[in-house]
Amino acid sequence: MVRTNSSPRLIDVAHASGVSIATASRALSGTPGVSDSVAEKVRQAARELGYVANLHARSLASGSTATIGLVVHEIGDPYFSEIASGVLSLAAEHGRTVQICHTGRDPEAEVEQVRSLVANRVGAILIAGSGFVDASVEAPMRFEVQRYAEAGGRVAVVGRHHLGVDSVLPDNRPGGRAVAEHILGLGHRRIVVVSGSLELTTVADRLEGVRDALDAAGLDAGDVPVLEGPFTREGGRECIRRMLADHPRTTAVIALNDDMAIGCLSQLRSSGVSVPGEVSVSGFDDVAVAQDLSPGLTTVRLPMAEMGARALTLALKEPGSRARRQRVPAELVVRDSTGPAAR
Amino acid sequence: MVRTNSSPRLIDVAHASGVSIATASRALSGTPGVSDSVAEKVRQAARELGYVANLHARSLASGSTATIGLVVHEIGDPYFSEIASGVLSLAAEHGRTVQICHTGRDPEAEVEQVRSLVANRVGAILIAGSGFVDASVEAPMRFEVQRYAEAGGRVAVVGRHHLGVDSVLPDNRPGGRAVAEHILGLGHRRIVVVSGSLELTTVADRLEGVRDALDAAGLDAGDVPVLEGPFTREGGRECIRRMLADHPRTTAVIALNDDMAIGCLSQLRSSGVSVPGEVSVSGFDDVAVAQDLSPGLTTVRLPMAEMGARALTLALKEPGSRARRQRVPAELVVRDSTGPAAR
DNA sequence: CTGAAAGCGCTTACAG
DNA sequence: CTGAAAGCGCTTACAG
Structure with a gap:
């Protein structure tokens, strides 16, 4: 039978180098117990034939995958x-x-x-x-x-x-606390949290951290509205629109990820609100683009x-x-x- | 032999449903030629056993992969x-x-x-x-x-x-031309191109488009410096530093991708140059974040x-x-x- | 160090 | 419509 147009198999390598497929297999996979000279001969043949092992066969035979x-x-x-x-x-x-x-x-x-x-x-x-x-x-x-x-x-x-x-x-809760402490330290008291779905543990943990900081500052977490939206840039925009309508005197927005924060910045800009002059915004994650935004985004860095x-x-x-x-x-x-x- | 701790195989499904593995295989892969009642029985058994076909075996046997x-x-x-x-x-x-x-x-x-x-x-x-x-x-x-x-x-x-x-x-050349025409149409003449490696065909094509526009406007492409750097945000920053040093009177920067353009915006801001007041900047690609930058990035949209x-x-x-x-x-x-x- | 052979878990002609 | 059997291309005890 002529095998046209298909990849060489281990048996082809074995034939070409005059050994059994067992030896060829060992030589190629680096299993010990093959003399150096034979191993080299096999590798040489494999190279010349452009042999690449079929990983499906390998996985099936060995029971493990790379x-x-x-x-x-x-x-x-x-x-x-x-x-x-x-x-x-x-x-x-x-x-x-x-x-x-x-x-x-x-x-x-x-x-x-x-x-x-x-x-x-x-x-x-x-x-x-x-x-x-x-x-x-x-x-x-x-x-x-x-x-x-x-x-x-x-x-x-x-x-x-x-x-x-x-x-x-990641230290979501300590991170949430740190960023909230930063915001509080700047003197902000009319704060809004812009958040992804509260069903997500990541959101819940970060929010918990924010509340830790509020508690520590003697504030009532109940006074800080949590605006919930999709955990995306569009979600951030949406929440800012709600904030401007319902909480117009807000001076700081704590967004629970950078994507939302980016959306917040974008919507605030469109709405003619200056950042950080009128409203401060923070994010969470420190995605690569965060430092290149204008203004550069204050955030919590996670080494993704x-x-x-x-x-x-x-x-x-x-x-x-x-x-x-x-x-x-x-x-x-x-x-x-x-x-x-x-x- | 007892098979502990491992996934059920086709043969287990076959036994459970009282058919051969050939039939079980056909029923599960949807090959025609199995009576509906038998097929349903097999599927039922597979579901109960939590059977998932081993794709390596499947690929090896069938010679094709999903x-x-x-x-x-x-x-x-x-x-x-x-x-x-x-x-x-x-x-x-x-x-x-x-x-x-x-x-x-x-x-x-x-x-x-x-x-x-x-x-x-x-x-x-x-x-x-x-x-x-x-x-x-x-x-x-x-x-x-x-x-x-x-x-x-x-x-x-x-x-x-x-x-x-x-x-x-993607229409890299026409895109390059379009963005350059836009810049020229705004009256810019002291223009700089910020570019990734000229070894890349994408860069070469976009640049060609830019030159088309310059030609059409009767300008000498040789008068427009091409600053080359890594095709990344950092590359964009780098190029702007060179531009400010070597071509301080530039009024427009055509960056050949958004990443570089974002770096340009970032560096111009750090250097206290207003965009677009003093210098206009354009990108290429329209990555998702482009619209949320400040200022929003003029660019060429590619539906990635x-x-x-x-x-x-x-x-x-x-x-x-x-x-x-x-x-x-x-x-x-x-x-x-x-x-x-x-x- | 080397080889013959069984086996991994499927698919698919080939018969019936 | 259904089944017995060969075969996909490897690895790996088992012998030697």
């Missing part, structure tokens, strides 16, 4: 694309490939994607993005993840609790790429006897979008 | 993350999974990544991002891609010529997500007798970063 699965809410969102960047870079160093899926923050799509990764028999699954305050929403996800883990799969999450697996957890890389590192390690947690410090970065309370 | 490979320069860059977003969304609709790799704009890493995708026997490869003007730099890539295509693989590229495969090509989706559509189609090309129109979007030449 592929990593990464689940994010939305890859077009800088928070997630920066995490993905950290994962991809480290994965490449380890010779791992990465399969990415995004879920549009839909809990059901999320479960579906995890199932599909399991079907692909990826060696590890990384999940980035907030979980849900309501544990029952997460139950199916938790079930899927646990089943995979019990079958020997490795899982690590970024910014998500409740899943019972290794996790990289590093968080992604750390999650991968956890997943690549042997599992511990129980879930590991790595805290990632959040650092307040003061730029030009916040200033002293004027009025 | 996985798509996507190569980008840097996933953290919004241009690419928006393309990726389009690809991921459409892929999910088609039940395809996507493996992403980024290359840091390194031609060698690029080839390596393509080889790894080939090894994974992905069903199609999508490559996004500029090629190189110097064809010899692209030769290895072209070789790899062609070999894959000849072996039956499908390839499509976004914003890249020279690879001899299906392509989605759609371009990604189109490339996938091409790759999913049967190959044509020759490489297909889809042009994507570029649309000038005028915002607040450009204004009449003042001085």
Whole structure:
């Protein structure tokens, strides 16, 4: 039979170098127990034929894969694309490939994607993005993840609790506290929080931190309106419109992520409100563009790429006897979008 | 033998539903030729067992994969993350999974990544991002891609010529011309182009468009300095510093992508130069954040997500007798970063 | 150090 | 419509 137009197989390499496929396999995968001279001969033949091992066959035979699965809410969102960047870079160093899926923050799509990764028999699954305050929403996800883990799969999450697996957890609450203290320290008292869905644990944690600071300052958290909208730039714009209508005397806006903060800046500008002259605005995450905005965005820095890389590192390690947690410090970065309370 | 802790296999489903694995396979994959009642029984059993087919086995047996490979320069860059977003969304609709790799704009890493995708026997490869003007730099890539295509693989590229495969090509040249005409129309004559590496075809094409406009206006393109730097925000800042030093009377900056334009705005602001009062700035791409900058960025819109989706559509189609090309129109979007030449 | 052979979990002609 | 069997391209005990 003539094999036209298709990739050479291990057996072709074996023939070309005059050894068995067992030896060829060992030589190519670097398994010890092959004489150097033979190994070199095999590698040479492989190179000449342009041989690339079929990873499906390899996975099927060996029962393990070099592929990593990464689940994010939305890859077009800088928070997630920066995490993905950290994962991809480290994965490449380890010779791992990465399969990415995004879920549009839909809990059901999320479960579906995890199932599909399991079907692909990826060696590890990384999940980035907030979980849900309501544990029952997460139950199916938790079930899927646990089943995979019990079958020997490795899982690590970024910014998500409740899943019972290794996790990289940014200091959302201390970060929220730090930024709120900054705002309070500037003398602001008529403050509004611009927030994504309160169903998200990330939002809940950051908000908790803001309340810690209000409490510590002897203020009543109940006096600080929380405007809820989509966790996006458009959500930020929307909330500012509501703020201008319902809380016109506000002097500071604490947005719970940079995307919303960017939307806030944009809407304030369109509405002719000066920042920070009339209203101060802060964000959270420190996405790359935050420093290039005008005014530069005061925010809480999270090292997204590093968080992604750390999650991968956890997943690549042997599992511990129980879930590991790595805290990632959040650092307040003061730029030009916040200033002293004027009025 | 007891199989503990591992996923159910097709044979388990077959046993549970009292049919052969052949029938079970057909029922589950939707191959016609199975009675409805039997098919339903099999599906039911699969559901109860939580069966998920092993895609490696499936690929090996069938010789085809549902996985798509996507190569980008840097996933953290919004241009690419928006393309990726389009690809991921459409892929999910088609039940395809996507493996992403980024290359840091390194031609060698690029080839390596393509080889790894080939090894994974992905069903199609999508490559996004500029090629190189110097064809010899692209030769290895072209070789790899062609070999894959000849072996039956499908390839499509976004914003890249020279690879001899299906392509989605944004109107870089007409876009460059449009934005330059806009700048000229505002009366600017002391113009500077802020540009990524001239080795990149994307840069070369956009620049060509700018020159078209200069020519048409009867100007000498040689009088317009082209400041070259990294195709990033930091590159934009760098170029502005050079511009302020070497071409202080400049009234308009044409940046060849939004990332550089954002860096330009940032550096001009730090340097106390008002935009568009003293200097106008334009970008290219219209990344999501462009409209939320202050001032809003005048730029050339490219529908990145759609371009990604189109490339996938091409790759999913049967190959044509020759490489297909889809042009994507570029649309000038005028915002607040450009204004009449003042001085 | 090397090889023959079983097996990974599917799909798909080939028969019936 | 259904099943027995070959085969996809590897890896890895098991012998030697």
